[in-house]
Amino acid sequence: MKKDRSFWSARYRSQVGWTGELRRYALARCGLPKDVRLLDVGCGYGALLEALSADGYTHLAGADIDLPSLSEIPGSNIRTCADGLNLPFASGCFDACLCHFFLLWVADPLAALREMKRVARPGGCLLALAEPDYGARVDEPPELKLLGELQTQALQRQGANPLIGARLPDLYRQAGLSIIESGILGQGVPDPAQEWQVLAADLQGRLSQAELDRWRELDVAAWKSGSRILHVPVHYAIGKIPL
């Protein structure tokens, strides 16, 4: 993933904003009080940790493989530079593990879920709050469909699994987690400029500047005329670690 820190940090914050309602619902659904020990795996710049702290959760930890992202998070006691496939925590030492736009980026998502299950206590929870399924995306008008397909291919070339969202229930089952609930999130109103920046970042190096400019013109015109739809279903799963 290319890093323009201030842009991505703002993007992650806005995503955490639109998944906030689900986060609060999922934590309540698991019956987790504010003093539970929570681990955010693939925490990036800490947008989710920040939101959890603002919600009143007091025992927070974050792990990410990327040290520069972690250095943005205040409070060195809550962040650990670690591979989500091999977390440096004792078994059962958290009440719940969460992740947010993480499983699509990890090389082996099933192993990552098993590792989160290991560090959460039996009876604890595992919340995959947001994982996309670009395979079911909707692009309108029809001439922008190819742009969407190009972005999906670009993500695959970056090593991501952009179709992972729809696989969450199956991955949970394979990891031996009991599913409490899984589903697809509502996404609120898109910010056309931010969506374009994400598209352009994903397509950088894949399309010439002239091609990108042409797509941009079509995209801007479609938003302006009110005909643009850019919808990527984002899935969630709430699960329990069996006793």
Ligand SMILES: C[S@@+](CC[C@H](N)C(=O)[O-])C[C@H]1O[C@@H](n2cnc3c(N)ncnc32)[C@H](O)[C@@H]1O
């Ligand atoms: C799209 S970002 C999401 C960041 C954060 N969860 C959020 O939503 O704000 C994905 C994050 O996963 C991290 N990541 C990818 N593979 C990882 C791994 N094997 N172990 C830990 N973190 C990983 C990346 O470094 C990146 O920070």
